[in-house]
Amino acid sequence: MKKHSIVVLLAGSLLSFACAAPEPSARPGGQVLSAAPTCPCPSCPPADCAAKQGQAGTRIPLIGEDAPAFRAQTTRGPIAFPDDYKGRWVILFSHPADFTPVCTTEFMTFATLAPQFAALDCDLVGLSIDSNFSHIAWLRTIAERATFRDMQHVNVTFPLIADVKMDVARKYGMVQPSASSTEAVRAVFFIDPKAKIRAVIYYPLANGRNFQEIKRLLIAMQTSDAHKVATPADWQPGEDVIVPPPNSCGTARQRVEQPQAGDTVVDWFMTFRKLPKEKLKLP
Structure with a gap:
């Protein structure tokens, strides 16, 4: 019996509802990176089939990995x-x-x-x-x-x-x-x-x-690196940036009760800070 899994991608989260264990190396959308591709002709050796389909040696580098040399x-x-x-x-x-x-x-x-x-x-x-x-x-x-x-x-x-x-x-x-x-x-x-x-x-x-x-x-990425901040949706240089959320109950309470001057605290986990263009590296 063939096993299946249902995968739903929602706003940066991945929710997986497994009907049974997924097949090895399967990715959403049917992409298989580490296993030999399925051959439409049963008598064709997997390596030959990969070459025919142009997939031999193909791999998508992931964020955070070293760039392939x-x-x-x-x-x-x-x-x-x-x-x-x-x-x-x-x-x-x-x-x-x-x-x-x-x-x-x-x-x-x-x-x-x-x-x-x-x-x-x-x-x-x-x-x-x-x-x-x-x-x-x-x-x-x-x-x-x-x-x-x-x-x-x-x-x-x-x-x-x-x-x-x-x-x-x-x-x-x-x-x-x-x-x-x-x-x-x-x-x-x-x-x-x-x-x-x-x-x-x-x-x-x-x-x-x-x-x-x-x-x-x-x-945006250079700004995040230089100022240790995140950027909200549709951010443009000169607009407010996001301060990383606190990682303890004490600092969360302090964020709300004693906000830093100039910060806009929506809640303990969501704080905006002004970052003028003159503080950014721009062309």
Whole structure:
């Protein structure tokens, strides 16, 4: 008898109602990371099936883990990651293919914002499953012919990884066969100066990314690190931040009865504090 489990995701919490023990290595949505993928043809060896489906060696790095290391050829020369970027933030992102319209608008937007990310001590590194020759030709076309909104003659100066063999894409879970086995999805990895994965965003093939949100999240994480605070929903630089909740009954009582000057105490677990823009690192 096949065993099942029902998994419900609610606002950052995971509630699991087990009808029976779950199958090994199963994840919500049917994704299996550590076990061999199910083969539609029973006579096919699991390893062959994994290769056919483009899943061999694929794993999604988790928040808090070390960023997978790799060496690659890019449009700016060879790189050794993360060694070449020690002490800096990195946004590593993938796109489905060169010479495609959505990707072209994304690269024009990211390249235009690149100086703002540099001011935040953050380097940009792109990737797709294309050759370096394709990358170079595409970036030249963007610079010479592409227009989007008020942008034209945009020069992309950050490196773009040529990952024809999908070596890097698989290390970062960028190839997701349910979407495409030959193209990378629109993945965004935020990697901190200690080479730790801090945030991950995935977009579907058909929809372009919100780069203002990517910048906002980077500033929010840097603010949390620098000031030991959290940021509420839809937070923008200059707005109130959240003070971490107290961890004892005594400090909880003190938080309510003797609030710090300038704090807004909604309850013992929810306190807002002003953090003016001039105290933040902004581009």
